Amino acid sequence: MIASVAWRNIWRSPVRSGVIIAAIAIGMFAGVFTTTFTKGWMNQRLEAGVETEVSHIQIHDPKFTENYELKKYIPGGVQLSEEILQDETVNGTSPRIVIQSMIASSETGTGVRIMGIDPEKEKTVTNLYTKVIEGDYFESMNRNPVFIGKKLAKKLKVKLHSKLVITLQDAQGHITGGAFRVCGIYNASNGMYEEMNVFVRNTDLARLAALDETVAHEIVVHLKEPEKLEKHTNSLQAKYTELDVQNWKQLTPELGYINEIGNMYTYMFVVIILLALGFGIVNTMLMVVLERVKELGMLMAVGMSKARVFWMLMLETVLLTLTGGITGILLGLGVTYATMKKGIDLSMYATGLEDWGYSTHIYPTVETEMVIVISILVVITGILASIYPARKALKYNPAEAIRTE
Amino acid sequence: MNIIDIKNLYKTYNDSEVKVHAVNGVDLSFEKGEFAAIVGPSGSGKTTLLNMLGGLDQPTEGSILIDGTDLSQLKSSQLIDFRMRNIGFVFQAYNLIPVLTAKENVEFIMHLQNRPKAERESRTMELLKAVGLEGRENSRPNKLSGGQQQRVAVARALASKPKFVLADEPTANLDSKSTENLLDIMEELNRKENVTFIFSTHDQRVMNKAHRVITLEDGKIISDVRKN
Ligand SMILES: Nc1ncnc2c1ncn2[C@@H]1O[C@H](COP(=O)(O)OP(=O)(O)O)[C@@H](O)[C@H]1O
Numbered sequence A: 001m002i003a004s005v006a007w008r009n010i011w012r013s014p015v016r017s018g019v020i021i022a023a024i025a026i027g028m029f030a031g032v033f034t035t036t037f038t039k040g041w042m043n044q045r046l047e048a049g050v051e052t053e054v055s056h057i058q059i060h061d062p063k064f065t066e067n068y069e070l071k072k073y074i075p076g077g078v079q080l081s082e083e084i085l086q087d088e089t090v091n092g093t094s095p096r097i098v099i100q101s102m103i104a105s106s107e108t109g110t111g112v113r114i115m116g117i118d119p120e121k122e123k124t125v126t127n128l129y130t131k132v133i134e135g136d137y138f139e140s141m142n143r144n145p146v147f148i149g150k151k152l153a154k155k156l157k158v159k160l161h162s163k164l165v166i167t168l169q170d171a172q173g174h175i176t177g178g179a180f181r182v183c184g185i186y187n188a189s190n191g192m193y194e195e196m197n198v199f200v201r202n203t204d205l206a207r208l209a210a211l212d213e214t215v216a217h218e219i220v221v222h223l224k225e226p227e228k229l230e231k232h233t234n235s236l237q238a239k240y241t242e243l244d245v246q247n248w249k250q251l252t253p254e255l256g257y258i259n260e261i262g263n264m265y266t267y268m269f270v271v272i273i274l275l276a277l278g279f280g281i282v283n284t285m286l287m288v289v290l291e292r293v294k295e296l297g298m299l300m301a302v303g304m305s306k307a308r309v310f311w312m313l314m315l316e317t318v319l320l321t322l323t324g325g326i327t328g329i330l331l332g333l334g335v336t337y338a339t340m341k342k343g344i345d346l347s348m349y350a351t352g353l354e355d356w357g358y359s360t361h362i363y364p365t366v367e368t369e370m371v372i373v374i375s376i377l378v379v380i381t382g383i384l385a386s387i388y389p390a391r392k393a394l395k396y397n398p399a400e401a402i403r404t405e
Numbered sequence B: 001m002n003i004i005d006i007k008n009l010y011k012t013y014n015d016s017e018v019k020v021h022a023v024n025g026v027d028l029s030f031e032k033g034e035f036a037a038i039v040g041p042s043g044s045g046k047t048t049l050l051n052m053l054g055g056l057d058q059p060t061e062g063s064i065l066i067d068g069t070d071l072s073q074l075k076s077s078q079l080i081d082f083r084m085r086n087i088g089f090v091f092q093a094y095n096l097i098p099v100l101t102a103k104e105n106v107e108f109i110m111h112l113q114n115r116p117k118a119e120r121e122s123r124t125m126e127l128l129k130a131v132g133l134e135g136r137e138n139s140r141p142n143k144l145s146g147g148q149q150q151r152v153a154v155a156r157a158l159a160s161k162p163k164f165v166l167a168d169e170p171t172a173n174l175d176s177k178s179t180e181n182l183l184d185i186m187e188e189l190n191r192k193e194n195v196t197f198i199f200s201t202h203d204q205r206v207m208n209k210a211h212r213v214i215t216l217e218d219g220k221i222i223s224d225v226r227k228n
């Protein structure tokens, strides 16, 4: 009965209630859509970071990671890579020769990291081969092909089939160089990655650097069960105690925290919106209480306890807040589902984003947990916003309340 | 046997510069089944007296016993419960919850008391019939005339079978026809069901209907006349 009175009371001033409900709805729409948008964005960054760039686990000589010294390779790394692949939890492995070197076009040069790979094996650990925008992934060209990023191609002012010279210090310490031709250009949606990472065949790179073809600086492991990352990292580390086994969370801590940070920001955003709305709700309910002093006095006189009056006003506030909140949340989810398939293209407005690895084409993602948390926050806002006005109502004793003008 | 015993009652307001002795030494008793009017000019203390009698306000001094229970001895939570069970209220205005229908308004207190649905419904319909509002049970207050609203208030006041009903100027906002009508209904309830009514008024026609007229002036009783 009290709930029904509370609900009907909301509609006594349809305009006033409507305004605050609309404000809450707009605020919550913004909150929810920002949340799903950010979530989608972060997930895409995570997906790109893991599946395109780092893969799940990388194994190195512990000294190699310190300064990428050419000689700190894993002897028999190619063999070891095959051995790890035998494990049934492993989806794919790829041995890489990794050398810091200079790359130069006829126009200009820059420092990069050259990855000598076996293209077929590499396909089992990252999806970079699906990101080809020009040419192909080591398919048609036989002599010294090089696969480079979009951003690097732009920086070096080269096109498909352009010649590039790679200069490095070989295993004997001699400076040596080799000519390569661009076989393909990839778009990793991450300018920094594109600028730094250059791929050639491991056989070509081993020859140039005077390294044995059986060695590898880096063994990349892609797991069948990425959710058991920690467990597999630990078991590989236990097995190969001389080597350094690191998963993507350890290799790129910023990716590991991306979810937490993303969630924190969106929750902060939602809380700030709710705080602002909270003041509006308090104001509306104060007006309500002032208008109804006589009626509240009558209710107390005929037998409603202060606790019940308090409860009724709190319920009215919470229902008011929830009406707006649920409308806004549903609107936010509606727009999310409507844009989920096609995504939202920001490339016109935010070209700089790609340099930092954030895609400019965003697919909003709904996470049930976040929707629940936001709904709970809305209810809490309603409860908190009701306390002050409801307490105001309880200041009066029934006789005073009925006498007020 | 008296159902109400008021002894040496005072109410003094200190909040302004001058002290106001709104009720200034009242001794008064009521018996079961009375139909009594408290009359007097505006400011004579009628509302203050009724509020204290209804446990809505605390006396500065003196005691009020209702069926042997001293109101001043009750804790505020007990007082609310006591009011709900023993006293029916009709005010001059703002008696009804605007968002509830006539029927729901009458039922409201029985809801607060968690009475079973069947009892609530039959009692409500019985009361609405008694106040002549059969057929209007689903109307909201704003669809009822002032007189009809006051009749709903009387029905509501009677819902929990109180020992007596206090009505503070129940006809002040009514035209003469509605006033007469309301008084007739109250009198009939008093006669047929022995409901005790204590109401205040400064309307001569209302006084004429009362079986007992208590006249206040400056917070004191200056006359108490019973008619037969
Ligand atoms: N809350 C209050 N504070 C100060 N004075 C009051 C208050 N309530 C009533 N009074 C004074 O008490 C006196 C009696 O008032 P009231 O009981 O309302 O009389 P009536 O109902 O007969 O018109 C009046 O002088 C009024 O001004």
Ligand SMILES: [Mg+2]
Pocket (backbone or CB within 6 Å): B046, B047, B048, B169
């Ligand atoms: Mg009065």
